[in-house]
Amino acid sequence: MPVEEFVAGWVSGALGLVLGHPFDTVKVRLQTQTTYRGIIDCMVKIYRHESLLGFFKGMSFPIASIALVNSVLFGVYSNSLLALTATSHQERWAQPPSYTHVFIAGCTGGFLQAYFLAPFDLIKVRLQNQTEPRAQLGGPPPRYRGPMHCAASIFQKEGPRGLFQGAWALTLRDTPTMGIYFVTYEVLCRQCTPEGQNPSSATVLVAGGFAGITSWVAATPLDVIKSRMQMDGLKRRAYQGVLDCMVSSVRQEGLGVFFRGITINSARAFPVNAVTFLSYEYLLRWWG
Numbered sequence: 001m002p003v004e005e006f007v008a009g010w011v012s013g014a015l016g017l018v019l020g021h022p023f024d025t026v027k028v029r030l031q032t033q034t035t036y037r038g039i040i041d042c043m044v045k046i047y048r049h050e051s052l053l054g055f056f057k058g059m060s061f062p063i064a065s066i067a068l069v070n071s072v073l074f075g076v077y078s079n080s081l082l083a084l085t086a087t088s089h090q091e092r093w094a095q096p097p098s099y100t101h102v103f104i105a106g107c108t109g110g111f112l113q114a115y116f117l118a119p120f121d122l123i124k125v126r127l128q129n130q131t132e133p134r135a136q137l138g139g140p141p142p143r144y145r146g147p148m149h150c151a152a153s154i155f156q157k158e159g160p161r162g163l164f165q166g167a168w169a170l171t172l173r174d175t176p177t178m179g180i181y182f183v184t185y186e187v188l189c190r191q192c193t194p195e196g197q198n199p200s201s202a203t204v205l206v207a208g209g210f211a212g213i214t215s216w217v218a219a220t221p222l223d224v225i226k227s228r229m230q231m232d233g234l235k236r237r238a239y240q241g242v243l244d245c246m247v248s249s250v251r252q253e254g255l256g257v258f259f260r261g262i263t264i265n266s267a268r269a270f271p272v273n274a275v276t277f278l279s280y281e282y283l284l285r286w287w288g
Ligand SMILES: CN(C)C(=N)NCCC[C@H](N)C(=O)O
Pocket: 013, 016, 017, 020, 173, 174, 177, 178, 181, 211, 212, 215, 216, 219, 269, 272, 273, 276
């Protein structure tokens, strides 16, 4: 099993994550809180009340876990393709796999990574939603003092299952959209590259960026539901499950609720995934 695929997935994911986290915080707030009038209003309020640090809330756990999560995604994807087509990463541009195989391998990677991602994503979303400035003298302390405190409080209150709140919505979000992610990347790379050659850096950047946008546009409806399920139960349980969350969100806010955060999600997806794919391809060529 090629270990490099896992390491390349880790490094590339970490680079993308740092770049995209401030956008991710704005997106999560827009999806779960109704106090913001839009992207700019949300950004201004975060900056005014919480300073620049407010945009980076909840980043430490994703950084610590990205090694696991992204190496599972890229490692499982690549090794599933190897099992389906018997071609290694180095041979893949000369003997391209079918799009069906790419889709199946992408869905497999997405399905498995969702379980590794779920607890870390839950803690990230809970911390991103804390609107208190970090050092607020005399003000009410935030519910969670940091990622470890957040994990421990959820564990104490709800046991290990509590750490997987929203995991089902996350799996539904990631399984098909990871297939879309890798298929879009492959289609664009092949369209812009002469047969049998490796794609250029510019091609990898553009294909990676558009793979990010396409998959996130498809993922946004379930991303909204996932974030709401993860925030549920802080005071009292509002939703009985994924379907109930969908129905009551639509009842209260209309169909537009499924597109909350879609603009910022897409704007974030391009640079994050361009950098992720570029570093992934380069690391594998370098080790190749
Ligand atoms: C639609 N989905 C869930 C994805 N395309 N995920 C893969 C991209 C992961 C990247 N770190 C990002 O956060 O964009």
